[in-house]
Amino acid sequence: MSSPQRRLLVTSALPYANGQIHIGHLVEYVQTDIWVRFQRMRGHEVHYVGADDTHGTPIMLRAEKEGITPKELIANVWKEHKRDFDNFLISFDNYYTTDSPENEKLAQSIYLKLRDAGLIEKRAIEQAYDPVKEMFLPDRFIKGECPKCGAKDQYGDNCEKCGATYSPTDLKNPFSVVSGATPIKKISDHYFFKLSDPRCEEFLREWTQEKTPLQPEARNKMKEWVGQPGESKLGDWDISRDAPYFGFEIPDAPGKYFYVWLDAPIGYYASFLNYCQAKGLNFDEWVKPDTSTEQYHFIGKDILYFHTLFWPATLKFSGYRTPTNVFAHGFLTVDGEKMSKSRGTLISANSVIECGFNPEWFRYYFATKLNDSMEDLDLNLQDFVARVNSDLLGKYINIASRSAGFLVKRFGGVVSDAAMNTPLLQEIAASSEKIAELYEGREYAKALRTVMELADKVNGFVDENKPWEIAKDPEREADLQRVCSVTLEAFRMLSLYLKPVIPQVANGVEEFLSLPPQSWSDINMPLSSKNPIQAYQHLMTRVEAPQIEALLAANL
Missing domain, CATH: 1.10.730.10 (Isoleucyl-tRNA Synthetase; Domain 1)
Structure with a gap:
């Protein structure tokens, strides 16, 4: 029994252009690709798009360390990522980059629509600042002693020893990961997406709890975050970063840049827009609010918050359709433990090949x-x-x-x-x-x-x-x-x-x-006597135990 033809836009999470693809990443792309290939076999119109996530402070600093520009760095990494996805038969229809003219245009347009809807607010906030590098420091670029247990060399947002979470300003004896200098406190204007606005809270409560068939674990998690009617649990989302920063400048705010998590998911649409322009497809028909198309995102459970709160709200209040569903998967362990470089189990995709x-x-x-x-x-x-x-x-x-x-x-x-x-x-x-x-x-x-x-x-x-x-x-x-x-x-x-x-x-x-x-x-549809089969050729070889030993050794 054949089902009516469906029209599906499918994405996997965008890998960050600051490292190689490993087998933990591949779980998601394989999961998505199997689903996409199955849908194509069913005769549906399916477009599977992706991109490298290319913006942010880590990219800027790594490029500086390597003596190249951020654009040169992300171009090199894109080639490696695309090679790995091709090797594992991940059948993207378009694999692009978030550092694209399409993404810049879409991000700015979406931001202006959110601003015009009264959902953007400018506020002065106090941040850690590196006086040597003359830059504001993201939480992960500050280290110090945990304010709870005293463990040394802990990041600015949480302690890996006792599990405590805190603000970077709470760290004892903090230092900049970039220069080693002691951070100072400095005031800066930042731009916030007002998720606490009653319109956002009402929409997200309905979208996560009623309208979208989220996985039970995801729906329950969302329930904790969106709360009950009358509760105000959602905090506003800081969507700006200060120069120096590798990313897109905010249209009405010189020296301010979109936080990478604002323009990264918009990169799904930018990749699809780039594909539509190349293939003569009507992009607007796929992404308008009342479209009959379906939109699915495959992600890891660690980025559920972004894809089931920020992303749907961003789309809803900038005049786009919201996702049909978001599918989250768990993490990969190797032999029952977290992947580890010292044990050789942080296995890169390329080493497998x-x-x-x-x-x-x-x-x-x-x-x-x-x-x-x-x-x-x-x-x-x-x-x-x-x-x-x-x-x-x-x-x-x-x-x-x-x-x-x-x-x-x-x-x-x-x-x-x-x-x-x-x-x-x-x-x-x-x-x-x-x-x-x-x-x-x-x-x-x-x-x-x-x-x-x-x-x-x-x-x-x-x-x-x-x-x-x-x-x-x-x-x-x-x-x-x-x-x-x-x-x-x-x-x-x-x-x-x-x-x-x-x-x-x-x-x-x-x-x-x-x-x-x-x-x-x-x-x-049986084999036809009119088309004789060919002589059998080996279709696959066995895995041998020594190959496993060689793979582990290659990743030490």
Whole structure:
């Protein structure tokens, strides 16, 4: 049963242009990409856009340290990020940068609309200032002794030893991370988005609690933040920073710049606008308040606050549509612990490729762990080896290798047209909507468990019929062709179900089986006797334990 065509705009969080992509980041892009590929297979119009998040003090200071301009730095990092996403088969329709003319224009336009709506307020605030570098210091650029437990070398916003949170002005013996100087206090005018305005509070209460099908954990968290009617829990949001700063200048405030978190999410729209201009799409039709299009954001749970409070309010009160939904995921641990550079488990995306790993091993393994919740997931390296080898090689790939040779050598690669009438194939085809619902709901672990249960049944069919035994009997040629045809049809179906997760292998299967690119509705379209299958070629190799050791060593 086919569903009406939908029109979807999908994003993943924008990686910061101050570091490399590691496997913890990749969980999110793989999760998004599987969903996007599935939606494309269903025949929907899907546009998946992203960008590097490029502004802020850390970018400015790193560029200075490297002796290059911030623009040179972000251009270099963009190439690395794009390489990593391409290597892991992340199928962005457009991968852009937040340091773009489109983003500057959109950010300024949105700001002016918020200002004209009476939602921007200028206030004088006291901040820490580095007298040597002559710059205001973000919280993370001030260190000192924790005011609660006395631990040394703690950041200006929270203590990593006792967990206390505080203001940078509370630190004892503070010093600037940039110059080492003792910060002084200095007054500066800042611009605030008035989230405490009753209009914002009412909108956000309704959007988070009633209108948007947020994950239960997210909705409960939002309930803590937005409070009950009559309560005023939302604080106003400081959206400005002082020069020197790498970013966009605020239109009516010389020397003041948009805080990176103001223009970064607008970068979703800027990337899409850039794409629309290149492809001749109507950008306004997708982002206007009453549009029938859908807009989804995949993010980590650590940035839920920005995407379910600031971003919807920014869109609502500047005249744009609000997100259809925001999907948050948990963090990745490795062998049950936080990723660690000293243990070699802060694994960069590029090192995975350089150590000879197949990126689809990781895509599959992450998918077996992902569901629709915000719970953390663990990359257990021993389990990774066992799961990939058992599921992908032992259960799935093995099906093709056990049958294709007989069909090519004995029957010219021609399948039996009657194969689809077999109950086994009818059962696999009947699972189509169940598996589709699981992909739609981001329940990838359940979807893959269902596929592997079907693979077990196919392998049971092969073991029961023993084509290698039938092949010895010249009188049973028809039986041999039938058994091998059923097996290859089953392999075709399983490959279709796995295509969002392991698209490169699926493409190889389509070539091997002489098929055009498969969509979800092709589940009941049998292999044709008019298009003989090709000789079987290895589709995937096993993971070997020494590869894991090499990967860990490469990341020390």
